[in-house]
Amino acid sequence: MKKIFKYVVTDILRNKIVLIYTVFLLAASLSVFGLEDNSSKGLLSLLNIILIIVPLVNIIFSSIYIYNSAEFIELLVSQPLKRKSIWLSLFTGLAASLSLAFFIGAGIPVLIFQPNTIGFTMIAVGILLSIIFVAIAMLATVNARDKAKGIGAAIMIWLYFSLLFDGFVLFLLFQFADYPMEKPMIAISAFNPIDLSRILILLQLDVSAMMGYTGAVFKDFFGTFTGIAFSIISLLLWIVLPVWYAAHKFNTKDL
């Protein structure tokens, strides 16, 4: 398993797209911190960039990478190797190299300008998001044999989590405006890793004071130890469940 992991990581790190992704993140975070005189404001701007870019790049790069390694996977499957370890090496290889790219691109500037709890949370959330969207890409690609279908599905999933889900939440809020929706909203937020990450970081910033009553309820919940544990467990489940299901599917897939 270690050997396949090594081949996957060296292959990805040589890829120019990953390099461009790292340089882009680095440029974005340095310029954001350079433009704002208040680095906590800079962090907020960076948060918005990260929540859009990181999931998009991770899910699309990973699904294209898996389709491009179809030959490699086929070659490995006919060798004395466990299917599960082939699949998990692919996942860990992708997750490790993309997390490394994120850490170099966004993590190091954050550590320089904001070496505090908020900064650390942001880096942790960014890395978790990277891994989650690699996991979701593995799920999207294992089901579809057709490349266009699989990559299309990956893009739709990203669109859903970034845009459609918020629309759906707003719709719910308006429909049930007469009811107390604050507590169910906490549960609903667990269904979207991007929202969950946003809440986790926003609540640590001062701006959460401007989010009104819902913000207060959120702060009440996510500010506590249970709340943080809840969100971290939800985020981890977003990694474990897709990877487990995809590995299970891959185990009986015909190649």
Add this chain to the structure above:
Amino acid sequence: MIIASNVTKQFGKLKALDNVSTTCNRGECIALIGPNGSGKTTLIKSILGMVVPDNGFITFKDKNILHHWKYREEIGYMPQIGRYPDNMTIGQVLNMMKDIRNQQVALDEDLVKAFSLQNLLHKRMRTLSGGTRQKVSAALAFLFNPSVLILDEPTAGLDPIASELLKEKIIVEKEKGKLVLITSHVLSELDDLVTEIIYMQDGKLLFHKKIELLREETGESKLSKAIASVMVKSLYEKNI
């Protein structure tokens, strides 16, 4: 050595394998013959565990292969169309396989030398011609001295010299008591290789016979003629 019992596999509406049962023993060189789409490759892929049968099971040395992987150490597989990572060189592919298999056996580099692949080690896989790719596949199949060789259309795309070299190598390995499974459409070149014939059609295994028996039954000494007479007969029966 390899026993298949009632193996059935369905792809959508197509029955690729229909209740296939057979036994393959060591020291034999078995030819898998049948029209296009008769399920030869699917049978081979089931033995390798690349395709999981819907029904029935396959045993390798008396062990069910389902969800096992270790047994593949004893198999050398040459695919019909060798597909390799595009941006790796031949040398890297060879090294990677040695690294992954990591077997404590003497490597058999006869074919690497015979095909003079060592002069092409720096070439990237995507720049290779179909024939060179086949040579790499063949070299890889024999590299780890496996006790079972599974060759899917081994000579398709090879030049006459290379396919002659490969045939000689197959005969040498067969003499060592290895089991060799070959599919091919070029029957004339199987004549001096094979000892048994498996004939498949529409996913069904029609017969598995010693070659002498087949020659006797059909009265033809050439394998191609013998098979042709069987094919004509089975088509004739089908039409009735």
